[in-house]
Amino acid sequence: MEFTLMGIKLGDNQYGKAEVRLVHVKRDTPVHQIKDVNVTSQLRGDLEEVHTVGDNSKCLPTDTQKNTVYAKAREWGGVGAIEDFALRLARHFVDEHEYVYGARQEIQEYSWDRIATAKGPHDHAFSRNGAETRTTVVNKDGDKEWVVSGFEGLTVLKSTGSEFHGYPKTRYTTLPETNDRILATDVTARWRYVGTEHDFDKSYASVRALCLEAFAETHSLALQQTLYAMGTAVLEAHPEIAEIRFSMPNKHHFLVDLSSFDLDNPNEVFFAADRPYGKIEATVERDDAPEAGDAWKAVPGFV
Ligand SMILES: O=c1[nH]c(=O)c2[nH]c(=O)[nH]c2[nH]1
Known part of the structure; x- marks a missing residue:
């Protein structure tokens, strides 16, 4: 349904939690692996009423989106490639909530090197590797999915x-x-x-x-x-x-x-x-x- 008021209507919109900082430690062996990411989750859907009359019944809170990012990192046993994590999050949000039609999941990844000690690469001590960031933006609308990846810096x-x-x-x-x-x-x-x-x-x-x-x-x-x-x-x-x-x-x-x-x-x-x-x-x-x-x-x- 379209809500118009004096010829004014809601245009394109999306909402979510920006810059959810997540570090995952894979610790199933003494040699830990870390994954350091920054996730921005945004959803599109049945969102006219939240904008026009403040009806939140189809507005999955940004707080829940943030919690989902952390919970899925645990449930899925880590993050993996950021593109795969973004795709899985997008699919989760769209498939599990009938009022969500589309999702945009953007992830930046910061890379860490294992510290080289006199005894060799350290098991669980790392140093940040430069200013370079790996990026991805996944867009999903209904069944259509797109992946754009890259780097900055x-x-x-x-x-x-x-x-x-x-x-x-x-x-x-x-x-x-x-x-x-x-x-x-x-x-x-x-x-x-x-x-x-x-x-x-x-x-x-x-x-x-x-x-x-x-x-x-x-x-x-x-x-x-x-x-x-x-x-x-x-x-x-x-x-x-x-x-x-x-x-x-x-x-x-x-x-x-x-x-x-x-x-x-x-x-x-x-x-x-x-x-x-x-x-x-x-x-x-x-x-x-x-x-x-x-x-x-x-x-x-x-x-
Ligand atoms: O590689 C260059 N491209 C330009 O277009 C440009 N213009 C300029 O002043 N220096 C340079 N260098």
């Missing part, structure tokens, strides 16, 4: 093997052409899977490795070219991925002028600027990719 730099020249010059151009510069960026990538039955851990490790390899091995004439090489490498190796989107800041490193001190600077001393930065974004996709449907619905976006 993969910081990379190459100290040579990058040029930038041949661009148009206007009266406002001051940038000198260069045949040798530092190329540095924090890669955010998101890719859309075709289907939901994959070894997501394996795909993730391979996509990450292919991006690093392409960044390192591409002799870059522009960050845009490096981005495209990364995307191409991923799509060539992964038929289960339909498209990959990147957002990559060009983190400028400016050569410092040391001539006032009677010093030359043969590409050794740089000022690492934090802003402004170039913002390079693009999608690399297959010609014959199946329709995206609602895969990107409410995925924090770029391009």
